[in-house]
Amino acid sequence: MVTGKWISVILLLQLCNAGSGFCGKVLVWPCDMSHWLNIKIILEKLTERGHEVTVLVSPNSFIIDYSKPSTLNFEVIPMPQDGEAAANILNDFLDLAANVMPTLSRWQAARKMQEYIFQLTGYFKIMCESVVYNQSIMKKLRDTNYHVMVIDPVVPCGELIAELLQVPFVHTLRFFMGGTVEKYCGKLPAPPSYVPAVMGGLPDRMTFLERVNNMMLSIFFDFWLQPYDSHFWDRFYSEALGRPTTLCETMGKAEIWLMRTYWDFEFPRPYLPNFEFVGGLHCKPAKPLPKEMEEFVQSSGEHGVVVFSLGSMVKNLTEEKANLIASALAQIPQKVLWRYKGKKPTTLGANTQLYDWIPQNDLLGHPKAKAFITHGGTNGIYEAIYHGVPMVGVPMFADQPDNIAHMKAKGAAVEVNINTMTSADLLNALKTVINEPSYKENAMRLSRIHHDQPVKPLDRAVFWIEFVMRHKGAKHLRPAAHNLTWFQYHSLDVIGFLLACVATAIFLVTKCCLFSCRKFGKTGKKKKRE
Ligand SMILES: *[C@@H]1O[C@H](CO)[C@@H](O)[C@H](O)[C@H]1NC(C)=O
Ligand SMILES: *[C@@H]1O[C@H](CO)[C@@H](O)[C@H](O)[C@H]1NC(C)=O
Ligand SMILES: *[C@@H]1O[C@H](CO)[C@@H](O)[C@H](O)[C@H]1NC(C)=O
Numbered sequence: 001m002v003t004g005k006w007i008s009v010i011l012l013l014q015l016c017n018a019g020s021g022f023c024g025k026v027l028v029w030p031c032d033m034s035h036w037l038n039i040k041i042i043l044e045k046l047t048e049r050g051h052e053v054t055v056l057v058s059p060n061s062f063i064i065d066y067s068k069p070s071t072l073n074f075e076v077i078p079m080p081q082d083g084e085a086a087a088n089i090l091n092d093f094l095d096l097a098a099n100v101m102p103t104l105s106r107w108q109a110a111r112k113m114q115e116y117i118f119q120l121t122g123y124f125k126i127m128c129e130s131v132v133y134n135q136s137i138m139k140k141l142r143d144t145n146y147h148v149m150v151i152d153p154v155v156p157c158g159e160l161i162a163e164l165l166q167v168p169f170v171h172t173l174r175f176f177m178g179g180t181v182e183k184y185c186g187k188l189p190a191p192p193s194y195v196p197a198v199m200g201g202l203p204d205r206m207t208f209l210e211r212v213n214n215m216m217l218s219i220f221f222d223f224w225l226q227p228y229d230s231h232f233w234d235r236f237y238s239e240a241l242g243r244p245t246t247l248c249e250t251m252g253k254a255e256i257w258l259m260r261t262y263w264d265f266e267f268p269r270p271y272l273p274n275f276e277f278v279g280g281l282h283c284k285p286a287k288p289l290p291k292e293m294e295e296f297v298q299s300s301g302e303h304g305v306v307v308f309s310l311g312s313m314v315k316n317l318t319e320e321k322a323n324l325i326a327s328a329l330a331q332i333p334q335k336v337l338w339r340y341k342g343k344k345p346t347t348l349g350a351n352t353q354l355y356d357w358i359p360q361n362d363l364l365g366h367p368k369a370k371a372f373i374t375h376g377g378t379n380g381i382y383e384a385i386y387h388g389v390p391m392v393g394v395p396m397f398a399d400q401p402d403n404i405a406h407m408k409a410k411g412a413a414v415e416v417n418i419n420t421m422t423s424a425d426l427l428n429a430l431k432t433v434i435n436e437p438s439y440k441e442n443a444m445r446l447s448r449i450h451h452d453q454p455v456k457p458l459d460r461a462v463f464w465i466e467f468v469m470r471h472k473g474a475k476h477l478r479p480a481a482h483n484l485t486w487f488q489y490h491s492l493d494v495i496g497f498l499l500a501c502v503a504t505a506i507f508l509v510t511k512c513c514l515f516s517c518r519k520f521g522k523t524g525k526k527k528k529r530e
Contacts, residue, residue, distance in 0.1 A: 029151045029161065034313075048071075054072070060081065124156060153171050164240065179198035184248055273479075280457055308338040309360055334351065373394065376403040415429075
């Protein structure tokens with residue numbers, strides 16, 4: 001027993017020495033649901049490399065299971081254990097996502113999302129106060145001397161804790177509400193002429209009218225739609241830090257931004273040296289399927305299978321919608337594996353099997369996978385890119401419409417509107433991606449781009465987190481834009497100054513001309529008189 005323990009300690013030490021040459025302490029401010037699945041992969045890799053990882057977790061978490069034994073340490077936030085309030089929040093969201101969002105236009109949906117996030121502010125405030133205003137937990141965190149914090153900025157507070165503890169931090173995100181967080185707080189340039197506004201659903205090559213639309217969307221996201229209740233958080237951060245600051249300014253202190261996309265997904269765009277695009281870091285080769293599932297998949301013969309999941313958030317649809325979907329699925333020659341927890345639709349065909357849960361990555365990586373019907377979550381899209389499977393997108397909320405728009409523009413997906421679709425629409429979309437070879441070819445092209453990278457996305461993410469630990473930050477990558485006001489950033493002061501110079505010059509020249517003309521005029525007249 002004892003020797004075993006010692007051997008593992010020695011191994012661990014060696015790993016630290018041989019690996020990064022440094023064993024660090026990492027504090028994590030995560031976000032629940034699918035975001036956690038993504039960040040967990042990074043954290044597990046960090047522990048594998050000998051770092052000590054501690055996750056600050058709410059006692060009301062849904063999928064962050066802090067009671068299970070794990071290589072990660074969990075520090076449960078000492079907040080009131082109000083599981084009911086938390087469950088209500090989630091249920092409201094599920095209802096919003098499955099039943100309300102799809103019936104709204106994009107703009108209305110964005111507004112609705114903002115309303116929902118504002119409602120959450122009170123809950124997040126309690127969570128944040130339970131950490132930053134609890135002397136005993138802050139002392140414990142301070143005494144641990146963390147080397148870096150890894151933060152999912154969707155829930156505010158992480159960067160505030162990092163500032164209070166004076167620990168450098170790394171952000172990990174896909175984007176947040178219209179991309180304003182990375183654009184304004186991270187200073188990521190986004191010229192509206194060829195960088196489509198996030199959530200706008202536009203491609204990068206835009207016609208004049210699309211550019212008008214994109215400009216309007218950018219303005220809308222810049223001025224009307226806020227990802228956070230910033231009035232509230234600006235005040236909260238200023239009070240906690242004891243100096244005037246804003247949420248955005250504090251977020252802008254991130255040393256590195258790990259973005260959950262890559263050039264297989266993104267349109268080419270300008271980026272900054274402290275932005276690292278690590279999309280698909282959770283992807284891995286497929287494992288064999290459970291025996292029964294494998295038999296079902298094999299029974300599809302040469303037609304292959306369709307994988308169908310609306311993600312972990314949407315459990316059931318209205319009966320009408322479920323029937324409509326099931327009847328479309330019943331008409332294709334492929335077998336369908338549908339992850340669905342609701343009541344069994346009456347129109348369910350013999351070719352369709354319902355599952356509470358599916359090993360999505362293993363199914364998409366199966367040679368018989370022909371198409372993927374998806375709500376368009378980033379994790380699922382990346383699994384499809386990784387394995388080169390064309391998609392039918394039924395996006396609902398958040399980043400999903402945007403993800404599907406990218407895949408559509410790259411020719412690897414067809415979009416169906418979950419709200420207005422008929423059985424025939426879904427059927428046609430499925431037939432298109434399965435039977436038209438261009439979709440498979442494009443999906444395979446994206447897959448090749450994804451696999452052919454100098455360093456794997458997970459290794460790059462880990463490298464930069466370790467870099468920040470080793471060097472106590474990455475200040476050499478930080479653009480000076482953070483120290484400029486908005487009019488300095490756009491050089492409006494310089495342009496104004498130069499215009500003033502030109503105006504003065506023109507004024508002086510005209511004045512001189514007029515003066516000398518008058519003088520010449522007078523002398524001319526004088527001469528005449530003489
Ligand atoms: C502060 O945190 C500790 C755990 O670190 C907890 O025991 C204590 O109840 C908390 N205090 C308050 C006022 O919530
Ligand atoms: C989903 O299921 C829950 C119970 O599991 C039910 O209360 C709710 O009404 C269902 N929603 C829809 C849209 O069918
Ligand atoms: C930028 O501003 C920060 C504080 O806001 C300051 O510490 C830093 O020295 C400034 N950097 C430059 C180059 O002026």
